Amino acid sequence: MITRTVSKDPRTTRGDLVNDLQRAGTKVTKATISNTLRRQGLKSCSARRIPLLKPVHVQARLKFAREHLDDPEEDWENVISSDETKIELFGKNLTRRVWRRKNAELHPKNTIPTVKHGGGNIMLWGCFSAKGPGRLIRVKERMNGAMYREILSDNLLPSARALKMKRGWVFQHDNDPKHTARATKEWLRKKHFKVLEWPSQSPDLYPIENLWRELKVCVAQRQPQHITALEEICMEDWAKIPATMKSA
Template identity: 95%
Template sequence: MITRTVSKNPRTTRGDLVNDLQRAGTKVTKATISNTLRRQGLKSCSARRVPLLKPVHVQARLKFAREHLDDPEEDWENVIWSDETKIELFGKNSTCRVWRRKNAELHPKNTIPTVKHGGGNIMLWGCFSAKGPGRLIRVKERMNGAMYREILSENLLPSARALKMKRGWVFQHDNDPKHTARATKEWLRKKHFKVLEWPSQSPDLNPIENLWRELKTTPASRSPVCTPVSKPATCKPRFS
């Protein structure tokens, strides 16, 4: 019963199971429930956060997958992937593990300080292909459609040339309003850039997300939050 219940509803708590069994005439403890589920290969984990997918998003992603299912590897090597991201000094990017004793979780040596609004951040635009990283640009002001087109104008083609992309290379960006604005689409058309049609709510399909992860965790690992230093450390974000 316990395994069947959590299989149907993974959000069922041990307290819920205790109450259900008690109403059925069986008295058990939460520890017994945990041990029973563990023997079945089930353990309590934090639920992953994923984009909210409506039926229309699911259908679009499925259509995208079917259309590109048989694409040769060479086609994907001819794509320039792009995106914007924010890197915070204090926040989700500042993570580290510590060895500590029981009840010592709040000792200053075992904590990561947090501040409101991340304590400062930078916005970046970047791109890359199978051949390597393209340009990485810091966005110093709030980005709008005009600024986005300016960034593409100054950095997209030079990145393609530096990467020695083959003729007919394809540009990818997501469905952010700045990217899908009529003026941006018209600019891309006039420049004769071929754009990869992209399903909405699909950040996990863009391999640049893995590159952002590396970019964020590397500076965070050098932060004084985890490693005391005698003077301010400097690091230049780079793809590696």
């Protein structure tokens, strides 16, 4: 019954199972339930967060996957991806264990500083390819379409040259309204950029998301104390991430 119940509804809790079995006349503990499910190869894990997909999104993702299923690796090595992300000050502190004596839990060496509401944040734009990182810049104002096009003009082409991208390289960005605006599309067309068509609601397919996650973990481990340090650490750690990490 236990295995059948959780197979039908994986969100069933151990407490739910204890209550269901008690109503059926069987008394068990949560530990017994855990052991029983573990013997069946089932363990409790955090549910993964994934995009909420409508049928049209599913079809677009499937179409994209089929169209690129047999693309040679060399084609993907000729793609530059760009994106924006927000990095919080104190916002990604990792849980860390410390060796300490009794009643020393508040000693500065044994604590991780936190502040209300995250302590501030910075917005970054960056790009990368399989050959390594392109430029990373801080966006200090609210980004609109005009600013986005200026960022691409000032940073994307220099990044492509620095990375020694092959002729005919492909640009990839997501479907943010600033990216898909008519003026942006026209600007890209006039610059003769070849843009990779990208399915909506597909951050899990977007390779730069892995890079942002890696950057945020590295920054959190260094625990910057103010915004200036946060920006400096982001720039330093971005430059340190190897090309193999970005193409993973």
